[in-house]
Amino acid sequence: MARSYLFIPGNVPRMLQNMDVYEADVIIIDWEDAIAPGEKDEARILSETFLKKHAPDVEIYIRINAEPSLYEADLAHIPLNHVKGVVYPKSDTASLSKLLKVLPDSLDIIALIETPGAFFDIKTIAAMERISALFLGAEDLCSELGATRDPSGDAILFARSTLIMAAKAYGKDAVDTPWADLDANNLQKDAARAKNLGFDAKSAIHPNQVPLINRLFSPGAEQIKDAKRIIAMHERKGTMRFSLDGKMVDKPIIQRAYKLLEKARRYGLDGGDSVD
Amino acid sequence: MISKSLETLLDFVKPSDGMACSFHHHFRNGDNVLNMVMEALMDRDLTNLELYPSGIFPVHTSLIRALKENRIRNLTTNYISGPFADALNTYGLTGELTMQTHGGRARAIIEGENAIDVAFIAVSACDEKGNATGLEGDNVCGSLGYAIEDAIHAKKTILITDTIQTTITNPQIRSKWVDGILHVPSIGDPRGIVSGTLSITKDPLGLKIARDTIRFLDESGMIEKDVSFQSGAGGISLAITKMFTETLEEKGLSASFFTGGITKHHVNALEKGLVKDLYDVQCFDLDAIRSLRENPRHHFMSASDYANPNNDHRKIKDLSIVILGAAEVDLDFNVNVTTDSSGTIIGGSGGHSDTAEDAALSIIVSPLLKGRMPLIKDRVTSITTPGQSVDVIITERGIAINPKRHDLLERFKNTTLPLMSIESLQKKAHALSGVPKHSPAKGRVIGHIESRHGQKGDALYRKEG
Amino acid sequence: MKTVSVGTLESSDCLVTIKPHESLEIEIDTVVHDAFYEHISDLVRKTLKEHGITKAYVIVQDKGALDYAIKARLTTAIKRMRDDNG
Known part of the structure; x- marks a missing residue:
């Protein structure tokens, strides 16, 4: 349901204490790549102390480390009341199964799909009950593939489509990889491409990327209007199959309309209940 | 000679x-x-x-x-x-x-x-x-x-x-x-x-304040045909100037005039036909200088024609919107841009209290916390611009409307913007920063702030020790 | 026993240094001295007490960190000092 996921480093007070004003739907506190090996304890204690004291009003995940020896210490520092789940790097079936044995019950997992191998496991991963979303990590993937990314997205088209296919087949959210530079035009191209392919949301590595992502991944005014008309007609007729403006409407379209309207309401984009 | x-x-x-x-x-x-x-x-x-x-x-x-x-x-x-x-x-x-x-x-x-x-x-x-x-x-x-x-x-x-x-x-x-x-x-x-504070802020909090300011202006109904506008050359103000002209463009509107210190963002708006005239008391960059030299709709004006309160033809008398900064504000909406919280002089009014008093809508934009120091004091260290002239405070964590503006409060009754009382906004800051110890500036009086009308205002101190 | 430093001198952060000492000595250098010096001093003492530290030399170089950050940096420093000394 979220539109934007923003990574913030777990060891920078200035960013932690402003996480709730960056307008991201989900904050991912990074304890993995953004934190040097010798500073993991600093980041864990800083993030934990902040969340317990200030309880920011935003959905929070923590990107834990991939190695069990590190993520066990990570898990010990996650304040469960304030964190919805973990983002798990370099996901594959075996590592996720191992993580699930020690993961506290209240936490769900967003699986970072960022190795070539993961794409052969992706169906199993998507099917796992506690996986809430599949998240494409294109930087790591491209370096393993020897591929070069550009705003056209050609290099990662297959990865994106495969991930979306698996996520949608199991009713999970598909979250797109961040765009790594701060050029707004490149981000616009990259994000529009992701949105058109079917991603539900996109991640950001800088707060200034968030407004554009939110705008792009929000339902548009026309879409909201159409969804309202479909739902109104459905409720009036009481059937799952009818024609509207000469086009056939059936169950998947009706379901999509409900989902879109829920997202619009959640982000304050629903201009009221009028249907004309 | x-x-x-x-x-x-x-x-x-x-x-x-x-x-x-x-x-x-x-x-x-x-x-x-x-x-x-x-x-x-x-x-x-x-x-x-x-x-x-x-x-x-x-x-x-x-x-x-x-x-x-x-x-x-x-x-x-x-x-x-x-x-x-x-x-x-x-x-x-x-x-x-x-x-x-x-x-x-x-x-x-x-x-x-x-x-x-x-x-x-x-x-x-x-x-x-x-x-x-x-x-x-x-x-x-x-x-x-x-x-x-x-x-x-x-x-x-x-x-x-x-x-x-x-x-x-x-x-x-x-x-x-x-x-x-x-x-x-x-x-x-x-x-x-031509130097100084001239690049648009890249700070995410500053940009959020700028976006919320534009939303506020939009919902206030004041972005309409022939609106007039002034903002300073600080990073957040410049972001607002740029977004303001983009909004004019999206709405297919043009403003009547911009006043004050002029930058390339003002000039861009003039050259795109998004504002009819610029009234320039001070050029902040080379684009402004070039435009003042070449563009007949870019007018030179004197300080008196800009802001003298006893000059009936002063330009800011007809100003719809002014965007201003603050070092401190207080629960009575007084603004200080003259001293820091220890009383040391860090600036001064410039056109701050002139435009705040004259513009139909005066908006203060500032981060709610500057480092650990909360923006909102019980009482500012010194009053540069009296709260009587200030209508709205916009921060990254909330917006406070001066209670004397019943009309604005009524208009924003159903807004989704984070509107709250200035007391609540101060509490929000204190929840993060803690309550700072109030140590009023004292020492020997070295001078005063003077209002635009010539009245003696708050004292300025020479610190002891 | 070693000297341990945690944190940074970036804005909204602080650098906490702790080293063994025969008594409790606390040095606080903060950019918000007038408004928060006593508050920070109390917080540091309270945090040390919570961790049972009665003897140490503690230096806090503060760049406007909020309480949670000062507390977290100090807590990490205490843990590291203890880990280093087995």
């Missing part, structure tokens, strides 16, 4: 102890003229000087020497930045410091309260008769708006320039006001003239 020698010119002026001199700050931190003149006056061992610089910048080190040598009696200015404030603290004045507003200074000169003996006016070019401009020559600064009343009303007006031309197109200063011209090798350093 025209001379290449400052000494000859000073002989002509016949400077004496207690002389009142004025300067303008259009050359900002690239100005050589104030130092040149002050050093010469001090070398003549003059004391008890009355000084009226419209603004003081870090480059103005000769003023520190003058404090050290105890040569200044009274000092009247609109803005102080840099180490001069610390020197004031260390050495004090024999008389009083008065912090005026841009409009108030113009009013006080015209009405004789600021009685100036000699106005030393740096100009980028003039002709031999004394017609002068800031738009031609090697060291251009653009508008000379803050120097016009000085030129007209000083007993003697001396131009100082590095460029004498045969003709000056559209002179900003007229020869009939001018008594002498000093021709020097260089009046300034171009790198310091």
Whole structure:
């Protein structure tokens, strides 16, 4: 349901204490790549102390480390009341199964799909009950593939489509990889491409990327209007199959309309209940 | 008379102890003229000087020497930045410091309260008769708006320039006001003239404040045909100027005029037809200077035509929206941009309280926390702009409307913007920062803030110890 | 026993240094001295007490950190000092 996921480093007070004003739907506190090996304890204690004291009003995940020896210490520092789940790097079936044995019950997992191998496991991963979303990590993937990314997205088209296919087949959210530079035009191209392919949301590595992502991944005014008309007609007729403006409407379209309207309401984009 | 020698010119002026001199700050931190003149006056061992610089910048080190040598009696200015404030603290004045507003200074000169003996006016070019401009020559600064009343009303007006031309197109200063011209090798350093706080903020909090300000303006219904607008040259203000003109473009509207200090963002709007006229008291960058020179819809104006409260034709009288900054605000919506919380001078009104009082909607934009220091105090350290003139405070964590604006409160009843009382906004800040210990500025009074109408306001202190 | 430093001198952060000492000595250098010096001093003492530290030399170089950050940096420093000393 979220539109934007923003990574913030777990060891920078200035960013932690402003996480709730960056307008991201989900904050991912990074304890993995953004934190040097010798500073993991600093980041864990800083993030934990902040969340317990200030309880920011935003959905929070923590990107834990991939190695069990590190993520066990990570898990010990996650304040469960304030964190919805973990983002798990370099996901594959075996590592996720191992993580699930020690993961506290209240936490769900967003699986970072960022190795070539993961794409052969992706169906199993998507099917796992506690996986809430599949998240494409294109930087790591491209370096393993020897591929070069550009705003056209050609290099990662297959990865994106495969991930979306698996996520949608199991009713999970598909979250797109961040765009790594701060050029707004490149981000616009990259994000529009992701949105058109079917991603539900996109991640950001800088707060200034968030407004554009939110705008792009929000339902548009026309879409909201159409969804309202479909739902109104459905409720009036009481059937799952009818024609509207000469086009056939059936169950998947009706379901999509409900989902879109829920997202619009959640982000304050629903201009009221009028249907004309 | 025209001379290449400052000494000859000073002989002509016949400077004496207690002389009142004025300067303008259009050359900002690239100005050589104030130092040149002050050093010469001090070398003549003059004391008890009355000084009226419209603004003081870090480059103005000769003023520190003058404090050290105890040569200044009274000092009247609109803005102080840099180490001069610390020197004031260390050495004090024999008389009083008065912090005026841009409009108030113009009013006080015209009405004789600021009685100036000699106005030393740096100009980028003039002709031999004394017609002068800031738009031609090697060291251009653009508008000379803050120097016009000085030129007209000083007993003697001396131009100082590095460029004498045969003709000056559209002179900003007229020869009939001018008594002498000093021709020097260089009046300034171009790198310091157009510089400073000119890039749009990249700070995510600043940009969020800017976006929320645009949403607020949009929901206020004030972004309509023929709206007028002013904002400063701070990073957040510039972001708002840019977003404001983008909003005009999206809505297919054009504004009637922008006032104040002009930047390339204002010029872009003019050139795209998104605003009909620019009224320019001060140019902040080279694009503004070029536009003032070339574009007939980009108008020069004097400080009096900008903001003098007793001038019925002042431009800001018709201003719809002004966007302003703050060092501190308080629960009564008073704003301080003159001192920090320990009482040290860090700026001054400039046009802050002029525009806040005159504009139909005055909005203060600022981060709610500056480092650990909360923006909102119970009472500001010193009042630059009274809360009576301030309508809205916009921060990254919430927006407070002045309760006296019933109309705005009514209009925003159902907004999705984070509206709250100023007390709640202060609580939000304190929840993060803790409650700061209030240690009011004290020490010996060194001067006062003066309202644009000439009333004595809050005292300024010279700290002890 | 070693000297341990945690944190940074970036804005809104603080650098906490702790080293063994025969008594409790606390040095606080903060950019918000007038408004928060006593508050920070109390917080540091309270946090040390919570961790049972009665003897140490503690230096806090503060760049406007909020309480949680000062507390977290100090807590990490204490843990590291103890880990280093087995």
